[in-house]
Amino acid sequence: MAEMGSKGVTAGKIASNVQKKLTRAQEKVLQKLGKADETKDEQFEQCVQNFNKQLTEGTRLQKDLRTYLASVKAMHEASKKLNECLQEVYEPDWPGRDEANKIAENNxxxxxxxxQKLVDQALLTMDTYLGQFPDIKSRIAKRGRKLVDYDSARHHYESLQTAKKKDEAKIAKPVSLLEKAAPQWCQGKLQAHLVAQTNLLRNQAEEELIKAQKVFEEMNVDLQEELPSLWNSRVGFYVNTFQSIAGLEENFHKEMSKLNQNLNDVLVSLEKQHGSNTFTVKAQPSENAPAKGNKSPSPPDGSPAATPEIRVNHEPEPAGGATPGAALPKSPSQPAEASEVAGGAQPAAGAQEPGETAASEAASSSLPAVVVETFPATVNGTVEGGSGAGRLDLPPGFMFKVQAQHDYTATDTDELQLKAGDVVLVIPFQNPEEQDEGWLMGVKESDWNQHKELEKYRGVFPENFTERVP
Known part of the structure; x- marks a missing residue:
């Protein structure tokens, strides 16, 4: 019996909830159609807008803070691996090894x-701050439903009040055949029954209205006080959160700076002991032209094309069979004859030729005497100012031609797009230090013949995609 009673209560509750949903849906439809007025509270609606904005901002801040913490953790791992690498390469007999290991541990x-402090003082505080929003959001939604119930009860009661006058008119004079045919004493009883029934319905509607109004107003008053307070609390929360993050980051960098200074002192001590083996940093390419990789891309078939030897901004190759210290060949552009100078020989008196001057300076030093002569600049194995440089149908500084053996898709704005069979006129780099191994500078022959412009049409390309042609 108890089980049957429980099922009955459950079924009754379900039916009541279904009836409430139907009544609310009907009321909303009537309000949208303009057949029923809707209770409006502009001040509360503004509070709800502020609440939604505050929730959105807090959720974004929480997401970005988690991303920041993930970045800190990634930096920690990277720093740890870097220090482990230093410990591995730091040989046991080097001074400061123990200090370097201790610095790595402290790091x-x-x-x-x-x-951990970021988690405790920022992330957990952020989670607590956002933890209050779901409950308030649920209460705002419930208030909305209770407002619909209140409007529905109010409209029902008002409709009964309007019908009351009609009922009183009916009670004043019988209109039905039954009432007309009934005896006088019976008509009085019928009138009394109608009055009682009308009053009952009106009283029930009034009770429902009072109950719905009370529930709504209780929730409404609480939210009217809580939402503005929550909105105003955001300022203090943001201040505290970002102050904590800024303070923790400041202290972290101060302590990290001390560790870095200590590590620098250890390395300076190591450098002093092994100062004769100082590593020289080579010049880097200028910022105007981005450097390519040390290796050029491989051709599609995996077999690199013939690659002539590249000599960038170095002295010309000595003639075949020449040995160091021997007289170098003269430049075609040098009019004067250079005198051969034997080691330790004295120059002749009087006016000296350029070669003799160099020889005399070399003789006065402890190094072997070498004849110093002027040579034209050599770039990529070809002497600038050669036969191609003076021809009007070739670009200035032209060195040689190459033909593309494979298609090459440019990956940067300073590269040439090549198709197999394209002929490229190779020219020197404006700044030799910008040239990377395996890359050449040039302009496609078709572009040069058509436009005669280098600035717009020249570019770099991988040498192993091409083959030198006569």
């Missing part, structure tokens, strides 16, 4: 402490 602890 790791500092990263861990920084990450």
């Amino acid at each position: 790791d602890l500092l990263w861990m402490d920084y990450h």
Whole structure:
């Protein structure tokens, strides 16, 4: 019996909830059609807009803070691996090894402490701040439903009040055949029954209205006080959160700076002991032309094309069979004859030729005497100012031609797009330091013949995609 009673209560509750949903849906339809007025509260609606904005901003801040923490953790791992690498290459007999290991340990602890404090003082505070929003959001939605119930009860009660006058008119004089045919004493009872029934319905509607109004107003009052307070709290929360992050980051970098200075002191000490083996940093390409990789891309078939030897901004190759210290060949553009100078020989008196001057300076030093002569600049194995440089149908500084053996798709704005069979006129780099191994500078022969412009049509390309042609 108890089980049957429980099922009955459950079924009754389900039916009641279904009836409420139907009544609310009907009321909303009537309101949208303009057949029923809707209770409006502009001040509360503004509070709801502020609430939604505050929730959106807080959710974004939480997401970005988690991303920041993930980045800190990634930096920690990268720093840890870098220090492990230093410990591996730091040989046992080098001075400062123990100090370097201790610095690495402190570095790791500092990263861990920084990450944990960010979690405790920022992320957990952020989670607590956002934890109050779901409950308030649910209460706002429930208030909306109770407002519809209130409007529906109000409209029902108002409709009964309007019908009351009609009922009173009916009670004043019988209109039905039954009422007309009934005796006088019976008509009085019928009138009394109608009055009682009307009053009952009106009283029930009034009770429902009062109940719905009370539930709505209780929720409405609480939210009217809570939402503005929550909105105003955002300022203090943002200030505290970002102050905590800024303070933690400031202290972290101060401590990290001390560790870096200590590591620098250890390395300076190591450098002093092994100062004779200083590593020289080579010049880097200028910022105007981005450097390519040390290796040019491989051709599609995997077999590199013939690659002539590239000599960038170096002295010309000595003639076949020449040995170091022997007299170098003269430049075609040098009019004066250079004198051969034997090691330790004295120059002749009087006016000296350029070669003799160089020889005399070389003789006065402890190094072997070498004749110094002027040579034309050599770029990529070809002497500038050669036969091609003076021809009007070739670009200035032209060195040689190559033909593309494979298609090459340019990956940067300073590269040439090549199709198999394209002929390229190779020219020197404006700044030899910008040339990378395996790359040449040139202009496609078709572009040069048509436009005669280098600035717009020249570019770099991988040498192993081409083959030199006569």
